[in-house]
Amino acid sequence: MIKLEHISKWVNQGNNRIFLLKDININIGEGEFISIMGPSGSGKSTLLNVIGMLDSADEGSYFFNDQPVHTLKEKQRSLLYKQHIGFVFQAYHLIDELTVYENIETPLLYQDTKSADRKAMVGDMLDRFNIVGKKDLFPANLSGGQQQLVGIARALIAKPKLILADEPTGNLNSKQGEEIMEIFTQLNKEEGVTIIQVTHSEKNAAYGNRIINLLDGRIEHNR
């Protein structure tokens, strides 16, 4: 599903070139659950953003479902990730002015889904995460765990094949974190959704079937 070949990304500081990613080669198949680990500043989030097509590499090739992403224009890229990828963030990144229902609905609006279909799909999501009673609340009225549930529901609403999660449990207590990881496992096992998460916690990393360790922009271990 995902093939990264010799991916490098850098910034220039004076005459020095500082590598954020250096010569990354990864193959990820459909249905995998990958955890990316590494210390702060090792390039985990950058790698995730490159995979998510929110950022582009300076060098190397990236194939998504055999499509050469590195040759696509920004507009084509965003069309591609819109269709296939859902994002989950550490800080949830819900829109404060929208209710739970509306937050989950928003991606469908951008995909021009019909009103009746939208209603059904959002209803399913609310059911599935047990947040029907919260649908008219604003994010500020929810706990962190609930907000992250909404964030996941929003990522899943468009039925993506790939979920990218940047420290999804980073702002949560351990119990809430466990719940989220359970949901990810369930998604991965039962629906075959490919999941790539960035995490600091060995415990959460263990939920995945493969761990990629990064250090200073390079892959240290690829277990």
Next chain:
Amino acid sequence: MLYSYLKIAFRNLGKYKGFSAINILGLAVGMASAILIFLWISHEISYDRFHEKKDRIYEAWNKGSFNGKLSCWNTTPKILAKALQSDIPEIETTTRVNWTDSYLTKFGEKTIMMKASVVDSTFLQVFSFPVLKGDSASALMNPTGTVITLSTAQKLFGNENPIGKILELNEQYQLTVTAVVQDPPNNSRFQFECLVPWSFLRSQGGDDDYWGNNSTRTYALLKPGTNAETANAKLVEFRKKYDRDDPKGGFFLYPIERWRLYSNFTEGVEEGGMIEYIRIFSIVGAIILLIACINFMNLSTAKSEKRAKEVGIRKVIGAMRHNLMGQFLGESILIAFLAGLLAIVLVQLTLPSFNTFTGKIVRLDYTNAWAWTLWFGFILLTGLIAGSYPAFFLSGFQPTKVLKGAFKKTQAAINPRKVLVVLQFTFAIVLIICTLVINKQINHARNRNNGYNKDQLVYYFMTGTTEKNYTLIKNELLSSGTAVSVTKTSAPLTEGWSNTWGINWKGKQENDRTLFDRFCADQQFVTTAGLELVKGRDFDLETHPSDSTAILLNESAVAAMGFKDPIGQTLQDNGRDWTVVGVIKDFILHSPFAKTQPMFIQGAKGWFNVIHFRLNAANSVSENLKKAASIFKKFNPSYPFDYTFVDEAYGAKFEEEKKMGSLAALFAGLTIFISCMGLFGLATYMAATRFKEIGIRKVLGASVASITTLLSKDFLTLVLLSFLIASPLAWLLMNQWLESYAYKTAIDGWIFLVTGVVSMLIAVLTTSIQAIKAALSNPVKSLKSE
């Protein structure tokens, strides 16, 4: 999708209530001012545009050179119309309009004062005043016929048919109503309640064939397809035929459409007029609107940076750039729309006072499709401009950067927002300086010695039987102790009604065309008016019966005539010899802003219209007026006691300048208000964006004062810069404005000093509230947010 945008737009408005209020109110005030100015301008340019034949109607103008200057004016000899019609083939017909006078009008028990214009029988064919009853062609043919307006008809006859009713005018003349016309609209030069036919004037001996008497207005209707230039070319020969000695003088036809807006002539060349005010106000209106838009843009963009996160999220979850642009533009258009609605409400609320102030009757025409289009167009434009920054700039952000919080505003030395603030304050400061200079000029002229004593001096127009009973009235005013002195004059002391270059004296150069103001008074003129006598004496018929042909000169006249010893000199005017008995100091007859003119005052053989009397200071004013009223009632029973205080009439000479001053003050106030709203909004925004910085500084030991200074300093620098730009600009502008006055004030340095200090103070007050609030906040709060 649209619904979702609207929803979030409204929620955003609600979330930042103060911010939204400032934003909407500021824009609404700007739009309301622009609408008012627009209404004023469209009323001004609509003057006399409603006449169906307006393209063919011309007014005959006169020109001649006096005191070495070529002047143009629009009063003509009465005989001109006839001569034009017979000599100029391009002219289809002419119509004359004489001065409008008030007549005491009686019908049965009802008595009203009616404003009547004496006009030619062709008046209703040339001008479009729709005839409601009667026949327009014959209405003004009969010398005893009269045409009245609808409202006059209703006043006099109620719902009865007015045609054929007989009115009694000034207790002397009987006129039969022949037609009823619609009331003349507010935007016409002709304001009458009644039209009296020229043949009536002729039958009363009020007509004359004298080419030297420029006293009536003459209008010409050209034949279709002809042009005024050919007619004007023929008028050169025309002039020679009818004996004029001035080589540059003569007549010309001037389109009636240009009368209201242009018709200021310098050296015979059309040079502006009302159009200059229209230009000034268009500019001012545009500036206020611009300032309001700038504000709106500034505040919108400031707020939109807060929404960078939302942009990032939306992009990540699938928004395309055009979606975001649509959202931001839609939001700002919505706000502009709300402001537009509020502006209409504001205009509707202020319209009555606006009408009182401008003396106009304008209203909002809600059925005017063109105005609505303009309104919507404007809202759309403002919304688009204000929304363009977030729409194009923010929507282009890389979501990863925004979401990571890496999005930081650049603190560049020149950023657009700073430029906009400087622009706003430059306008505001220019307007403040203008207001101060205009007021200083008014006060300067107010403090000028007018040359006579205005206090307790009253005048009364000699209506009805006043002139007949003048001696009786005078004696009773004096004997009852109501007045201390009485004189009758040709015109009020504050108005020049007559002038001439046709006066002769010993030693006059042959080509001397000095223009003299002509005034008449019977006796005790100097005493009653409180003038300053330089040489000789006042008129005194009792000791010197020959004073009926005496004349007084002012000092300018003595200088113009070149007299070494003026007393005893003889002047010839209107076929009579006048002997100089006294010389007075110049007094202000016309504008207090202009130089005084040479002037002479003729004795009792002159012509008289007005009684001036000085009230007895020993009694109270109300007591005096009560007695005066009963005396005038006794000798002129049919007419109301309409009197005027000379100091009030004199005060009216400042009306135009005072209006200018109030307008400048109003606009300065509005600009400041809107600019301050913007500044306040920006200060709020800045305090919010530098929240963390402030927290860190406080933890490191900064005092509240130092933080307040830090935050206010930026804005003060901007205001200072505006002041430096605005000062020379205002100076140039005001210097040019003062050029048009002969009697002018100086633009002092203190004006700039005061303006500078005041604008700084306003800026400090506006920003420091936010700065202090930010400085007082607990640093723990700001630092834990990350």
